[in-house]
Amino acid sequence: MTAPSPILVDVDGGIARLTLNNPRRKNAITQEMAGLMGAFCDRVHEDTSIGAVIVDAEGTYFCSGADTRDLASASDDPASPEAVARISAVYQAFVRVGQLPVPTVSLVAGGAVGAGLNLALATDLMIVTPDAVLDSGFLARGIHPGGGHLALLGRSVGYAQAVALAVLGTTLSGEEALRRGLAWAAVERESLLKAATELLGKAAADPELARRIKASATLEIGPPAVPWAAAVELERGVQMWSMGRKGRAGWDHKPA
Incomplete structure (x- = not known):
């Protein structure tokens, strides 16, 4: 029996949807997923009938970051070319999402941590559930932020709030993210996709x-x-x- 793809892709009515499909690991990004995300971005660049992109996830959690098995493996010899390549592949996938030529919206339910927050911040707008947890996460894991995390936070919420999140390790709920301008809207989980589709309607048309x-x-x-x-x-x-x-x-x- 063929295992389901860890990245699901759907294109309908001018909107392309990229869905993380690794719910058993809170949609942690693996090397395979990073490669498939890059292929999705190639498709969006090439298919000019696509006018908008939604990034979401299967299950109850948006993204817990890079797969900890990759992080652990890379920590054995972090300066090795292999380790740098493994971590860079994940971060490059997020950069590709951030460089898409169409407006993009991420739908964050459950939580977005570390590199998972990078992915959400890479999109133009974020729609969250009120109880979602947005967590820099790097400090808690005892490692320095990566993937341009500080720059992404800084451009979204400014210096002081970026320091609070990344340097001090504070977290934000979805409601708090909305108040601080990090999220565009906060809606219940069952309304996330509808809210994004309506928001992107004119661009998709x-x-x-x-x-x-x-x-x-x-x-x-x-x-x-x-x-x-x-x-x-x-x-x-x-x-x-x-x-x-x-x-x-x-x-x-x-x-x-």
Whole structure:
């Protein structure tokens, strides 16, 4: 009997969905999963009919981070090329998600810890359950953060709150994450997918424009951000492209 894939992929109505499928280990990311995540990102880049991405997980827990068996193995000789390659493969998968050309939303139920929090932070927006636990986790494991964890936290919640989470080891519930601007919305578990699908509806309906706007957002907002005057120049050409696509007659129709 063939084992189920540890990464599930679905594309429907302009939305591609990547689902972690390792629930017995709280969806810890293995080497195989990292490779499949990279293949998913390749597909999104190549398939221009995709206008948005959802990242979620099977079971009751979003992601507990990198597989501890890989971490333990790498700790035997952390400077070895093999150890560096194993850990880098996991982090590179998250970087690929963060570089997707379409708007992305992660759905966090249960918890996101360590590299699992990196994955959630790699998406543009996070929707959480009120009781979800967001935990840097590295300090508790006695290791330094990795995968750009501090930069991801810093751009999401600022220096002081990044220090509280990563350096001091504090945790946030989903409700607290919403209040502090780390999450976009907090809804019950059964409403996560519906909330994300509704949020991404307009982008999914016009993938070409969504990709253009996302590219401009990445260039202008960063990191690093660009000055306002430069943003005006960056936007001008793409806005004129969109106006040409719309045409004069297009202004006779009000958006839904």
